[in-house]
Amino acid sequence: MRLLTIIIILLLLQSAEPRKGGRNKAAQRGTKGRVRGRGRASLMKRQTQECKEYTEKREKFLDCQDRQLTFVNQDWPKDIQHLLLAKNKIQVLRNNMFEQFTKLKSLDLQQNAISVIEDNAFSGLDQLTTLLLQHNRIRTASEEFLLPLRSLSYLRIFDNPWSCRCPLETLVRTLQVPSNRNLGNYAKCAEPRSMKGKKLKELEAELLCAKDNRSEVLEGPEPGPVIEKSDAVSICNLKYPGPLLNCRHKGLNRMPPEMPLDLVGIDMSNNIIKHLRPKQFLLSKELKLLNLSSNKLEKIDTAAFAGLLHLRHLDLSNNSLRYFPYGVLEDLYFLRKLNLDNNPWMCDYYIHYLVYWLKHHPAVSFTGLICSEPEEFRGWRVEDYVKTYNGECPIDKQIEDNDNGQGAHGGSENEAQQVMGEMAEGQLDLLPQPIRKKEPNEIDIIRLS
Ligand SMILES: *[C@@H]1O[C@H](CO)[C@@H](O)[C@H](O)[C@H]1NC(C)=O
Ligand SMILES: *[C@@H]1O[C@H](CO)[C@@H](O)[C@H](O)[C@H]1NC(C)=O
Numbered sequence: 034m035r036l037l038t039i040i041i042i043l044l045l046l047q048s049a050e051p052r053k054g055g056r057n058k059a060a061q062r063g064t065k066g067r068v069r070g071r072g073r074a075s076l077m078k079r080q081t082q083e084c085k086e087y088t089e090k091r092e093k094f095l096d097c098q099d100r101q102l103t104f105v106n107q108d109w110p111k112d113i114q115h116l117l118l119a120k121n122k123i124q125v126l127r128n129n130m131f132e133q134f135t136k137l138k139s140l141d142l143q144q145n146a147i148s149v150i151e152d153n154a155f156s157g158l159d160q161l162t163t164l165l166l167q168h169n170r171i172r173t174a175s176e177e178f179l180l181p182l183r184s185l186s187y188l189r190i191f192d193n194p195w196s197c198r199c200p201l202e203t204l205v206r207t208l209q210v211p212s213n214r215n216l217g218n219y220a221k222c223a224e225p226r227s228m229k230g231k232k233l234k235e236l237e238a239e240l241l242c243a244k245d246n247r248s249e250v251l252e253g254p255e256p257g258p259v260i261e262k263s264d265a266v267s268i269c270n271l272k273y274p275g276p277l278l279n280c281r282h283k284g285l286n287r288m289p290p291e292m293p294l295d296l297v298g299i300d301m302s303n304n305i306i307k308h309l310r311p312k313q314f315l316l317s318k319e320l321k322l323l324n325l326s327s328n329k330l331e332k333i334d335t336a337a338f339a340g341l342l343h344l345r346h347l348d349l350s351n352n353s354l355r356y357f358p359y360g361v362l363e364d365l366y367f368l369r370k371l372n373l374d375n376n377p378w379m380c381d382y383y384i385h386y387l388v389y390w391l392k393h394h395p396a397v398s399f400t401g402l403i404c405s406e407p408e409e410f411r412g413w414r415v416e417d418y419v420k421t422y423n424g425e426c427p428i429d430k431q432i433e434d435n436d437n438g439q440g441a442h443g444g445s446e447n448e449a450q451q452v453m454g455e456m457a458e459g460q461l462d463l464l465p466q467p468i469r470k471k472e473p474n475e476i477d478i479i480r481l482s
């Protein structure tokens with residue numbers, strides 16, 4: 034949702050900017066597209082350098098957008114209220130750089146190459162209400178640069194590679210003052226890794242300068258110790274090295290919110306989670322071990338493990354799983370161990386996906402896939418159950434023969450899918466007894482193609 038908002042804002046800002054074209058045309062479009070430009074466009078008074086000056090609703094604008102500028106020219110008129118400097122090549126905002134423009138109300142510096150803001154860059158601008166600094170290269174800044182801006186009510190700083198470390202603390206605190214609700218929205222940390230993607234508005238500021246040498250494990254050689262702290266971390270226990278999130282025995286009925294992004298292991302064992310919802314691990318790209326043992330798991334949504342490209346060990350033992358929905362394992366390319374023990378596996382049509390997947394991923398060692406229902410198969414290995422089933426099924430047999438030594442991922446799932454599709458269409462007669470007896474609504478919908 035927020036991402037969408039940002040995209041819309043970006044599109045609006047972009048469309049508000051004049052395109053290149055003939056001089057007069059550009060001027061007209063420029064004024065028409067102005068943010069405040071609801072009224073009639075106005076006159077071009079004089080050419081200033083290569084910039085255009087014009088008046089709109091009695092306010093003076095100087096349009097210097099997209100002109101390869103690297104500095105502010107001392108010859109520019111001093112009485113302007115709006116200075117448009119977007120899409121130039123400014124790299125450093127020097128002390129007192131805008132001092133002469135004492136009437137300035139808005140300053141647009143977006144899409145430059147600004148990486149440094151000196152503390153007094155905006156001195157003298159005590160009437161400035163709007164400052165646009167998005168799409169630059171600013172990594173850090175202290176609150177000092179905001180101090181001269183006593184009227185500032187709107188500040189854009191998103192899409193800058195913010196380094197969320199100690200030097201940023203004062204700025205973060207300022208942005209978080211409740212009355213500053215339009216300052217710095219959407220800005221996010223680009224580093225350190227543990228903070229990446231977090232909003233400056235929502236950081237726990239005191240952690241930016243927290244001293245803790247555990248973070249060296251987290252950050253490697255990078256300086257500036259930072260500990261990841263989020264809800265998940267306060268509910269559970271973060272252990273190093275790793276980091277590993279230990280949430281054992283916490284009485285949780287769902288995954289804790291805001292897990293640190295760089296977790297290598299999550300131990301959720303001995304909780305009361307019943308239902309694993311989609312995409313909860315999407316950001317946990319480093320995760321190698323996920324322990325969901327001893328929960329109350331009955332249902333795993335198809336996209337529950339989406340994004341876990343590096344997961345090696347998944348422990349689902351001691352739950353209440355009867356089947357796996359189709360497709361649930363598709364993202365787990367590097368899975369090596371799967372604990373399935375002590376679940377009431379139901380040996381019917383719906384278990385086939387799991388068996389096919391395992392068959393086509395021979396590198397995965399698994400334990401505990403034993404039928405618990407129906408009674409006639411209780412205690413059977415699920416693979417044996419599927420084999421007896423396949424014995425009666427020529428199509429399955431054929432496919433089995435054709436794809437020995439299947440190493441790559443990709444084709445195999447399609448085949449499993451195909452097989453299941455064919456079974457569904459043509460071979461209901463061959464299904465074992467229990468499935469014909471089953472009530473239609475007993476098990477959730479299964480995706481076949
Ligand atoms: C860092 O870790 C070492 C050894 O683990 C410990 O002796 C030291 O007190 C720690 N320093 C800080 C600042 O926590
Ligand atoms: C998962 O947690 C259970 C209970 O805490 C433990 O016995 C088991 O060894 C863990 N599994 C893995 C793979 O670490």
Ligand SMILES: *[C@@H]1O[C@H](CO)[C@@H](O)[C@H](O)[C@H]1NC(C)=O
Pocket residue numbers: 327328329351
């Ligand atoms: C299985 O989970 C239940 C709680 O769901 C727990 O009481 C029991 O000790 C667990 N058994 C094993 C073998 O871990």
